[in-house]
Amino acid sequence: QEQDVALPEVDQEKMLIVYLSRTGNTRAIAEIIHQKVGGNMIELKLRKPYPENYDAIVAQVDRENEKGYLPPLETDIDNIQAYNTILIGFPTWDMQLPPPMKSFLSKYDLSGKTVIPFNTNGGYGLGSSIQQINSLCPDSNVLEAFSLKGGLEKEGIHLAIKGERRKEAKAEVVSWLREIGIHQ
Numbered sequence: 501q502e503q504d505v506a507l508p509e510v511d512q513e514k515m516l517i518v519y520l521s522r523t524g525n526t527r528a529i530a531e532i533i534h535q536k537v538g539g540n541m542i543e544l545k546l547r548k549p550y551p552e553n554y555d556a557i558v559a560q561v562d563r564e565n566e567k568g569y570l571p572p573l574e575t576d577i578d579n580i581q582a583y584n585t586i587l588i589g590f591p592t593w594d595m596q597l598p599p600p601m602k603s604f605l606s607k608y609d610l611s612g613k614t615v616i617p618f619n620t621n622g623g624y625g626l627g628s629s630i631q632q633i634n635s636l637c638p639d640s641n642v643l644e645a646f647s648l649k650g651g652l653e654k655e656g657i658h659l660a661i662k663g664e665r666r667k668e669a670k671a672e673v674v675s676w677l678r679e680i681g682i683h684q
């Protein structure tokens with residue numbers, strides 16, 4: 501597998517990519533980033549997975565957001581202190597941060613660390629997710645987010661970042677990584 505070098509001052513050992521993905525678009529971006537910068541990569545999983553059915557998940561996420569409910573994570577990271585840079589990937593859900601990512605940012609103390617958001621969405625952008633990240637990580641250095649149109653499950657479009665679109669995405673990811681200073 502292709503593995504590019506990150507900048508020498510970027511310590512791969514201390515880099516963690518954490519992502520949530522239902523239909524694979526955010527995973528595709530996570531894989532591209534991983535290929536470019538290395539480090540460890542982990543997918544967020546819930547103790548009780550969301551329903552397969554689209555309308556059912558939309559209703560559940562709405563309820564969880566309304567109540568501020570943080571769904572318990574199956575994913576456990578026992579050595580979060582070992583990392584100084586955490587890349588967090590998530591789809592836009594309900595025009596905000598998905599509940600599992602809120603769970604992650606609430607469960608782990610990322611103060612003093614660099615937090616780098618990346619996102620895919622159905623075409624409506626990041627919504628209030630970045631404001632939410634900033635308030636959940638008040639003492640982190642939150643860098644400029646990467647955001648790209650992915651699928652639109654509502655219209656039956658699941659994995660859209662594949663083939664030619666994945667190649668285009670790769671170029672966009674690389675130029676963003678350069679801008680934020682973690683890739684040559």
Ligand SMILES: Cc1cc2nc3c(=O)[nH]c(=O)nc-3n(C[C@H](O)[C@H](O)[C@H](O)COP(=O)(O)O)c2cc1C
Pocket residue numbers: 520521522523524525526527557558561590591592593594595596620621622623624625649650651652653658659
């Ligand atoms: C429960 C749910 C809610 C969503 N809400 C939004 C939304 O508010 N705005 C938007 O642009 N896309 C929304 N989407 C579409 C996803 O953000 C988009 O398909 C994304 O690329 C999915 O990423 P994934 O393939 O990594 O799961 C929603 C999808 C789901 C499943």
